[in-house]
Amino acid sequence: MSTQSMSFNLRVWRQDGPQAPGRLVDYKVVDISPEMSFLEMLDELNVQLTRRGERPVEFDSDCREGICGMCGLVITGVAHGPLPATTTCTLRMRHFQDGQTIEVEPFRAAAFPIVRDLVVDRSALDRIVQAGGFVSQNAGSAPDGNAVPVPKDDAENAMDAAACIGCGACVAACPNASAFLFTSAKVSQLAYLPQGRPEARRRVAGMVRQMDLEGFGNCTNHGECEAVCPKEVSIQHIARMRKEYWKALLG
DSSP: OOOOOEEEEEEEEEESSTTSOEEEEEEEEEEEOTTSBHHHHHHHHHHHHHHTTOOOOOOOOSOSSSSSOTTOOEETTEETOSSTTOOGGGOBGGGSOTTOEEEEEOOOOTTSOEEETTEEOOHHHHHHHHTTOSOOSOOOSOOOTTSSOOOHHHHHHHHHHHTOOOOOHHHHHSTTOBOHHHHHHHHHHHHTSGGGSTTHHHHHHHHHHHHHHTTOBOOOOOOHHHHHOTTOOOTHHHHHHHHHHHHHHHO
């Protein structure tokens, strides 16, 4: 593997605030190691901007280990970039061509208002979870892991749903800006387990209601959400959520 330094032509979305007009601004970064992550490359850009007395580019990040979901960016038209099952913070620059022009934009959705530059407000996802994505029953101390039998398929489906890190890439990729994959993952991770059944109807009704109130679009089965999900959460959870929702309405 080559360790030769790389250079890139960046087109980065700059916006001073929620109500300010935004635009793509051209930058060039040089001496980039192929092993740098995409965020480390942006850090290097900000070092260069600071040295020139210019305002650094603002973007979200925290763990930089592909766990927290804060690092979401649209990179050359794809949420989190061109590599499947990869968050922005774990995407390496070796996956781009030396000298390539890369466009960097924020996640775009009416429910994700831009705060500044590449930072968006994704608190709408938190409010969906607050509307019911939890178990409120007093369960006492932690039970033995084998005390409550759970079928293997149900356990695996619940774990697949629980892998969602709430990054919002599904919303950014969907042509309808739908949050169905996110919401269905939060519904399914409890719907498959016995601990989630006592509140199942109230949970799904509350979360779907909040999702609609936040202004997310409807699901029309494009499948873009599953394609860009860095944790490969399955679209099958949307079907499960629909089933749970109709049970709530008819029950």
